[in-house]
Amino acid sequence: MSTPTETLTPFDEAMERYEPVLGLETHVELGTASKMFCGCPTTFGAPPNTQVCPVCLGLPGSLPVANAKAIESTIRIGLALNCSIAEWCRFARKNYFYPDMPKNFQISQYDEPLCYDGYIDVEVDGETVRIGIERVHLEEDTGKSTHVGGATGRIHGADYSIVDYNRAGIPLVEIVTKPITGTGKLAPQVARAYVAELRELMRALGVSDVRMEQGSLRCDVNVSLMPRGGTEWGTRTETKNLNSLRSVERAVRHEIERQAAILDEGGRIVQETRHFHEDTGTTTSGRSKEEAQDYRYFPEPDLVPIAPDREWVERLRAELPELPSVRRRRLQAEWGVSDLDMAAMRNAEAIDLVEATVKAGAPPADARKWWMGELARRANEAGKALAELPITPEQVARVCELVASGQLNDKLARQVLEGVLAGEGSPDEVVERRGLRIVSDEGELAALVDQVIAENADVADKVRNGKIAAVGALVGGVMKATRGKADAARARQLILERLGVSE
């Protein structure tokens, strides 16, 4: 067991001496209406053990029947990851004992995965890194154990454990990368970017809600170090169940620093699973793989082989939606934004929102300005994701329209957005209720202009004498008098006319 005081080699220093090799195993819970091998619903958050039946409880005599929709989703994932789709493959039993696994074997796939040998491109710091995909296979999820009492929250040392089998049998897709080499310093970011890309891909395919915090996307990361210039990979560790993008990046970084320190001192890396701790950003030893379990895989005799019809596979391929990376490139071109701005929008998860706002009629620049400016600021203040703000892209588009038509200026528009976020209604309702329309009555505006000129005779003289820049103070006076509701451009125009100055 490692301790918090364990020595680490600083990352940059570690990178001078070692080359990291990564491998990622990602589990994605499919969003099918029913479970993998029975008809039970899959709704998240139902009271414990209410979505169960003899099959997913593994009662004696019960038999699995494969969910066709889950097989279809897996094939679509495989196609989107440029994989080959098996012409014939089988489920296999993975045998091991654990109380949250009702049959004490998991129906999974072993040497005959449904999809194999693909790749996905991810972008890191403007560089494209191609990640090889070893396999994509389908299996069933286990139940969820809660270990009560004890210090670690793990089964050993717990006073008692309770199990919720609602999750048992939910279809789970496992996506395994080929070893990722040659990424050097970028390794932690590459790992993160890969998971981020995968998550967007799953969303685009509509196969999963991929909520890492709810466990519908879980990630295990294998890390090993090889001395620079070496050819033989080092012993790897597997850090389990990372549940955020940030954790993926931090875990890789930490493992590199930890392993480098051990190797620096001539030590030996233990092949083991490790647990990541969000609070400290460190990993600790789990179960050692050197006393490895023998899962005694064999073909599942209760299920018939899967032989996806080639025409069907081709139809699924043809019907794939636009993939996220392709879509990002298209939108970037359509919107005419820089790589940097696009990356910022992606990081803020604003792309979908901006796109929807543009679809609702807003110019791309305006849509981006509001989402990445005022709204991003407010989301940040509220500690929420942009998409969680109580405002729709259509409403943002309406605000853009009101500004473009001169009915609102930016300052008023911000107040309208504030009103919408506060639940005061649609943008038009907020304008109405708060009385935010620009003062556009020419007579009223002209009177105000005269009044402001009279009150600021010295400034007016400066303008008359050619110091046009001073007009700003007069415009400010008009804006102040209307509490910001005047059309500033029109006010400026009127003032210059009155003073007999032309630009």
Add this chain to the structure above:
Amino acid sequence: MSELIRKTAAELGRLVASGEVSAVEVTQAHLDRIAEVEPKIDAFLHVAADAALEQARAVDERRAKGERLGPLAGVPIAHKDIFTTVDMPTTAASKILEGWRPPYDATVTRRLREAGLVIVGKTNLDEFAMGSSTENSAYKPTRNPWDLTRVPGGSSGGSAAAVAAYAVPLATGTDTGGSIRQPAAVTGIVGTKPTYGGSSRYGLIAFASSLDTPGPFARNVLDAALLHEAFSGHDPLDSTSINAPVPPVVEAARQADVSGLRIGVIKEFVEGEGYQRGVLRRFTEAVELLEKLGAKTIEISCPSFAYALPAYYLIAPSECSSNLARFDAMRYGLRIGDDGTRSAEEVMALTRAAGFGPEVKRRIMLGTYALSSGYYDAYYGSAQKVRTLIARDFEAAFQQVDVLVSPTTPTTAFKLGERVDDPMAMYLADLCTIPSNLAGNAAISVPCGLAEEDNLPVGLQIIAPVLGDDRCYRVGAAVEKALEERWGGPLLKEAPSL
């Protein structure tokens, strides 16, 4: 003793449907018979007298309301205690499931309920269907009605003994390596292993999933066919269930005609060691009889069958080691040692140590070993190859003949205790039946006489291709008809009265 218990299931169904006899009368007669013979044969693990009479009353009420009843409505049946039943315990004859009440009916159970059959109880078996004598039951051994010092075969020995003792006209069984045919043979009744996938395994507590096959027991071929038809057919709850019409087994049983059929005698199953002389004699006579009835017989060699037994004892234990992993004391059944001081693993281990019998443990260990990394290819992998070879032998044979025949089992019923300490001797009882499980085709055992050495029944096995179940019944019924004419009635007439 009521005359009703001597009647065939077909007759009983007719009598109930026509109203000549009530289902309650029929059921009561069999409950009385069970009370009479059960102390001698111990065929049942559970008798549900009240529930049975209630089901019988429901059948009578349906008839009274003018509903048309199916051919087996009101006919009593016993289920091997490995099919789940919502209204009765289901133990698989294991201590580890003592007291378990399943929340769902097996497809076989449900279909027969819907057909109006009256479930009188659950019959004894070798624990989890592992055995050939019913002595591996964790509760008690069952005795052969022909000789109470002998075994009724196994694993479905309780069902076979109950039918042979006239306690029920029909019973269900499961056949993984011969567990229906072998007990049928040694108790002088009819038992069928349908085509794998022809009858649903949903709710059948699994021993070896790729081999387990539910099937019927009856005292005559037509009754077996009626029962076979009643529970067979595609089941969406069993992925391995075949989506095809049930072969016309009842029609075939009525046809009872073999003229023009080509029948192959499996060379390897009449030549080897270990065959009792009387068994071979009755078998040879049956073949001669078939020729007399107009069939053409030829000798067929199936060289791979020599490896069937070892392959079976790798595949079946491998699957069982995984299937039985779920019995871990966590959710249902027995729990030993949960005193608050022990870990989940310790409770699992103590429960399994106490809850599984020696044969079950032996097979779990054999299977665990055979599937282990480093041994898988040599054991499980090779066994699967043998399986393919056996299927090819069958395929080649069925190019030349319509059915194959052999003795069902090399010997007649052996003595209780005679083979319990010699697993290899016990395993040999299934020598002739195992190939059909490995290949998944259909086979039946029908009585073909008594061996002169011990005056005990001998079974004739008739093997048909996949989904050729009707051929088993056609040939079986022809043999039955001719032999009963010769004997002046069914073979069971020769059994001592209990």
